Amino acid sequence: MATIIPFRRDHAPSLDPMIKLVAADMNQVNSVILERMQSDVPLIPELAGHLIAGRGKRMRPMLTLACAHLLDYGGARHHKLAACVEFIHTATLLHDDVVDGSNLRRGRRTxxxxxxxxxxxxxxxxxxSRSFELMVEDGSLRVLKILSGASSIIAQGEVDQLTAQRRIETGEAHYLRIIDAKTAALFAAACRIAAVVAERDAKTEEALDSYGRNLGIAFQLVDDAIDYASDDATMGKDAGDDFRDGKITLPVILAYARGSDADRKFWRDAIEIGKNDDDQLAHATRLLRDSGALADTLARARHYGQLAIDALAGIGGGTARAALVEAVEFAVARTF
Incomplete structure (x- = not known):
């Protein structure tokens, strides 16, 4: 079981410090997003605008901007690259909702x-396609390699998750490989490219990659826990979606490994066969709580969160570093 490392703060952690830090930059990023999602085909900006208007936290592009602040970068390349990161993320959301058959995204119809x-x-x-145009316009082969590589890894992670769907014997190592690819890879790339545009050394690149990757893993672990421990209004999507879709996530892996024969039969029927109505969901949630699977999933999230914070040691300081640290604390402590 992962060790729970308490984050010492006298208030609830928030993204507000990072939002404030990058506010001016985000105005530039939003301008790029609005400009580049336009098309002569009306359906394209209409549909893209529907998802982008949901806003969300824009955490990934904000990480690019905040890491640039951390490194005292004074240029403007990071604006287009942050928009590129958001386009990659938005594209994956559109594809994910089709694959998952989702009806809600950030509290709105998909x-x-x-x-x-x-x-x-x-x-x-x-x-x-727009994201790749922005990469090419930046002119850096290093940036192109990082972001295009992340796009490829994300796609592979999604396929890997699809092949693991409804396979209750999926292990923790396989699960971590999936979330490292489908979620953490873009967090890592979003942070790493800031070191490239700021012309920092490979050590700084690796440190920001580690910060973003561990933050991304922690973020996904919390997502997987609150799918069972929250409600529609809080999450902005249907509660229990992962359960109904037969997705293998860490809470389920832990509960299955710790369960009695009867518990294991329940999980096999629910995940592999699809016996997953509301009564089964309620029973699954009880098993996850009683086995400690939810608590241990969140403990692991805190562990990865601490690894993210540790990765920033010796890089920058001041308000930028404080904002990046609190962003980790927020990701772990959030309930939505």
């Missing part, structure tokens, strides 16, 4: 529910 699966997939492809 694009695939409104416009259909084909339109969502194709607009996702459009946004991926």
């Amino acid at each position: 694009a695939n529910l409104i416009w259909g699966n084909a339109a969502s997939v194709l607009v996702g492809d459009f946004l991926f």
Whole structure:
């Protein structure tokens, strides 16, 4: 079991310090996003705008901007690259909602529910194309390698997750490989490219990569826990989606490993066969709590969060470093 490392703070952690730090930069990023999602085909900006208007926290592009502040970068390249990161993320969300058959995203109806699966997939492809245009315009082969590599890894992670779906014997190592690819890779790339544009050495690149990667893993672990421990209004999506979709996440892996024969049969029936109505979801949540699976998943999230914070040792300081540290604490402590 991971050790729970308490984050010492006299208030609830928040993204507000990072939002304030990058506010002026985000105005530039938003301008790029609005400009580049335009098309002569009206459906493209309409559908893309629906998802982007949901806003979310814009955590990934903010990480690019905040890491640039941490390194005292004074240029403007990071604006287009942060928009590129957001386009990659938005494209993956459009594709994910089609694959998962989701109805809610950030508390709003998903694009695939409104416009259909084909339109969502194709607009996702459009946004991926826009992201690559922005990479090429930056002119750095190093940036292109990092972001294009992350895009490839994300796609592989999604396919890996699909192949593991409804396979209750999936182990923790396999699960961690999946989330490292489908979630943490973009967090890592978003942070790493700041070191490239700031012309820092390989050691700094690796440190920011480690910060973003560990933050991304912690973020996904919390997501997987609150899928069972929260509600629709809090999460902005349907509670229990992972359970109904037969997704193998760490809480389920831990509960299955610790369960009695009867518990294991329940999990096999629920995940592999699809016996997963509301009563089964309620029973699953009880098993996750009683076995300590939810608590231990959150403990692991705190462990990875601490690794992210440790990665920043010796890099920068002041308000930028404090904002990045609190962003980790927020990611671990959030309930939405």
